[in-house]
Amino acid sequence: MLLSRRNAIKTAVAGAAGLAAMGMMPLASAAAGKKVVIVGGGIGGATAAKYLRIYDKTIEVTLIEPNVDYYTCFMSNEVIVGERKMSSIKFGYAGLKAHGVNVVHDLVTDIDAVGKAVKTKGGQSYAFDRCIVSPGVDFKYDAVPGHSEEAANTTCLHAWKAGPQTEALKKQLEDMSDGGTVVIIAPPDPFRCPPGPYERASLISAYLKKNKPNSKVLMLDPKDKFSKQGLFIDGWTRYYGYGTEGAMLKWIGGDKGGKVTKVDTATKTVTYEGGTITADVLNIIPPQKAGKIAVTAGLVDDKGWCPVNHKTFESTLKAGIHVIGDASVAAPMPKSGYAANSEAKVCAAAVFAALSGRDMAEPSWVNTCYSVIKPGDAISVANVYALKDGKIVSVEGSGGVSGKFDPEMRKREEMYAHSWFNNITSDVFN
Amino acid sequence: MKKTKLNPLHGLLGAVIVSGMLASTAAQAEITQRGAMLANTCVGCHGTNGVSTGPAIPTIAGISKAYFTDNMKSYRDGSRPSTVMGRLAKAYTDQDISDMADYFSAMKYVPQAQAAKADMVAKGQKLHTKYCEKCHSENGSNPADDAGYLKGQWKPYLEYNLYDFTHDVREAPEKMAKKLKELQTAEGADAIANLIEFYASK
Numbered sequence: 151m152l153l154s155r156r157n158a159i160k161t162a163v164a165g166a167a168g169l170a171a172m173g174m175m176p177l178a179s180a181a182a183g184k185k186v187v188i189v190g191g192g193i194g195g196a197t198a199a200k201y202l203r204i205y206d207k208t209i210e211v212t213l214i215e216p217n218v219d220y221y222t223c224f225m226s227n228e229v230i231v232g233e234r235k236m237s238s239i240k241f242g243y244a245g246l247k248a249h250g251v252n253v254v255h256d257l258v259t260d261i262d263a264v265g266k267a268v269k270t271k272g273g274q275s276y277a278f279d280r281c282i283v284s285p286g287v288d289f290k291y292d293a294v295p296g297h298s299e300e301a302a303n304t305t306c307l308h309a310w311k312a313g314p315q316t317e318a319l320k321k322q323l324e325d326m327s328d329g330g331t332v333v334i335i336a337p338p339d340p341f342r343c344p345p346g347p348y349e350r351a352s353l354i355s356a357y358l359k360k361n362k363p364n365s366k367v368l369m370l371d372p373k374d375k376f377s378k379q380g381l382f383i384d385g386w387t388r389y390y391g392y393g394t395e396g397a398m399l400k401w402i403g404g405d406k407g408g409k410v411t412k413v414d415t416a417t418k419t420v421t422y423e424g425g426t427i428t429a430d431v432l433n434i435i436p437p438q439k440a441g442k443i444a445v446t447a448g449l450v451d452d453k454g455w456c457p458v459n460h461k462t463f464e465s466t467l468k469a470g471i472h473v474i475g476d477a478s479v480a481a482p483m484p485k486s487g488y489a490a491n492s493e494a495k496v497c498a499a500a501v502f503a504a505l506s507g508r509d510m511a512e513p514s515w516v517n518t519c520y521s522v523i524k525p526g527d528a529i530s531v532a533n534v535y536a537l538k539d540g541k542i543v544s545v546e547g548s549g550g551v552s553g554k555f556d557p558e559m560r561k562r563e564e565m566y567a568h569s570w571f572n573n574i575t576s577d578v579f580n
Numbered sequence: 581m582k583k584t585k586l587n588p589l590h591g592l593l594g595a596v597i598v599s600g601m602l603a604s605t606a607a608q609a610e611i612t613q614r615g616a617m618l619a620n621t622c623v624g625c626h627g628t629n630g631v632s633t634g635p636a637i638p639t640i641a642g643i644s645k646a647y648f649t650d651n652m653k654s655y656r657d658g659s660r661p662s663t664v665m666g667r668l669a670k671a672y673t674d675q676d677i678s679d680m681a682d683y684f685s686a687m688k689y690v691p692q693a694q695a696a697k698a699d700m701v702a703k704g705q706k707l708h709t710k711y712c713e714k715c716h717s718e719n720g721s722n723p724a725d726d727a728g729y730l731k732g733q734w735k736p737y738l739e740y741n742l743y744d745f746t747h748d749v750r751e752a753p754e755k756m757a758k759k760l761k762e763l764q765t766a767e768g769a770d771a772i773a774n775l776i777e778f779y780a781s782k
């Protein structure tokens with residue numbers, strides 16, 4: 151084939167030029183022996199650890215994470231309704247160790263930005279040249295009047311960190327008798343996984359429709375609007391009678407009285423601006439803030455999140471410490487797993503550049519969140535982000551949500567959602 | 581079609597990687613380049629280095645530059661249908677696309693052997709030789725054909741695209757469209773399913 155031969159020659163020339171450029175570079179890395187300590191082995195932290203080692207094997211990377219197993223939040227809604235096994239969302243750290251990451255299972259109790267050391271509950275101290283923090287979120291339990299951490303761990307679960315709570319909420323749903331009411335209290339912005347509560351309401355409705363058809367789901371929301379709202383409501387109307395008299399699923403927004411004023415966690419009674427209801431299963435997703443260690447380390451602003459330089463993710467409050475993932479302020483990027491993975495790679499490039507005295511490439515980010523409205527019908531939101539005047543912006547004219555309902559396309563999106571899950575978890579942990 | 585010459589770039593890069601001293605320098609050079617920065621944002625969906633673990637998102641590692649470039653542009657202008665790529669592709673300049681083409685074409689394609697029915701595989705292989713091999717040489721695993729990967733690509737992805745080609749949703753090159761018509765007329769309703777089984781097989 152003529153055409154391909156021509157291409158092959160072009161490739162050869164470009165390749166040779168690239169090599170010449172490489173050949174002029176110093177062989178030993180200026181970053182050799184430099185230490186990076188990563189706090190939190192979730193999506194952001196694990197990605198940063200792996201990619202730093204890919205960029206430069208001479209950097210010593212230590213990742214500190216209390217848990218031996220990590221359960222992904224993504225696809226945990228499918229676990230809650232029995233569409234997927236708990237074991238399929240469980241991941242370990244062998245893959246990172248194979249990349250030469252020093253994985254330590256301990257809890258970080260302090261980060262000293264001046265002395266450049268991380269301290270742990272186990273009494274160890276780890277010196278660093280740079281520190282990357284990705285602790286995820288914490289909950290403001292008492293922001294829901296009447297709610298408490300104790301109730302959140304026993305009766306009125308959040309299941310917003312995957313693990314034992316995921317299985318416990320699944321059990322509550324299974325134990326509920328037909329005709330029961332599930333109440334989900336959605337959090338105010340900003341929070342982890344903007345479409346997540348609505349996907350959960352969708353999947354619980356699908357489960358009930360199949361197994362306990364006389365039951366109801368009520369969503370109470372302090373917000374007037376939510377992520378992918380048009381597509382969710384379209385799906386809810388199609389599958390769960392949304393908007394009709396006997397609808398299985400009802401959503402009450404903030405401007406329609408959806409704001410909760412009080413909960414009685416013992417009786418699962420919820421008072422909201424529009425009325426009072428007693429639930430059989432009460433899933434309270436509390437308002438959120440950056441993970442506790444970010445507060446201890448002085449990395450949060452007065453709103454409870456970590457402001458960062460958008461190019462490097464270095465904290466604007468503490469030099470030498472970078473914050474990524476849910477805990478950071480990266481809006482317009484959402485607090486999602488895809489975003490955490492994308493931010494981690496840009497941050498790792500910035501840390502590598504800082505330690506080796508090189509320039510980093512112009513950054514670029516992507517976010518995608520898939521949501522399942524009903525098994526067999528999935529939708530997505532996807533965006534590309536760039537740096538403009540020092541701020542992350544969504545690239546104009548691109549991105550957005552899935553198109554109008556088309557059963558074939560929605561089936562494909564579900565298959566692609568499951569592919570995304572396999573690929574991102576492998577990109578993070580293998 | 582004769583056995584393909586090794587892609588010269590693969591050869592050269594290979595030599596660099598073998599000389600261990602340089603190995604980390606090559607990786608370092610990469611991330612200071614825009615191609616790797618951009619590619620990093622794709623692999624959350626397409627798999628590390630563009631090798632997808634499936635079940636449906638296609639592997640793009642080792643893709644030909646020309647095919648990649650054409651298809652990113654047709655996603656961008658909407659002429660190729662998609663669930664999500666159209667929305668993403670609109671964000672990239674020609675230079676971005678060219679940088680990513682350099683990156684993904686230099687990665688190693690990893691064919692995925694999937695479960696396949698032996699009798700269908702055998703039929704599919706014959707059909708491939710007769711109708712497709714001319715343009716999709718080496719069973720559709722030769723990037724130099726600038727026609728995408730078939731052998732070892734994820735099965736649902738092939739199904740969707742062959743459905744789209746035969747239902748006027750994705751435009752096939754004129755001569756391929758002709759071959760697909762011939763195939764369906766002469767070989768019956770299962771012809772495409774047989775081909776897909778063949779591409780999925782080891």
Ligand SMILES: Cc1cc2nc3c(=O)[nH]c(=O)nc-3n(C[C@H](O)[C@H](O)[C@H](O)COP(=O)(O)OP(=O)(O)OC[C@H]3O[C@@H](n4cnc5c(N)ncnc54)[C@H](O)[C@@H]3O)c2cc1C
Pocket residue numbers: 189190191192193194195214215216217220222223224225226227256257258259284285286287309310311342343346441442443474475476477485486487488489490518519520521
């Ligand atoms: C129901 C649900 C569905 C979701 N679905 C999607 C989806 O479809 N797509 C998507 O992109 N995102 C989704 N998400 C969001 C996604 O899970 C999070 O955005 C992502 O996990 C954020 O990564 P992170 O690194 O910031 O935090 P995490 O992944 O939570 O990791 C934080 C880690 O830090 C550790 N840690 C905390 N404190 C310390 C300390 N002091 N010392 C050491 N370690 C510490 C924790 O143990 C944890 O392992 C979903 C979330 C939920 C709840």
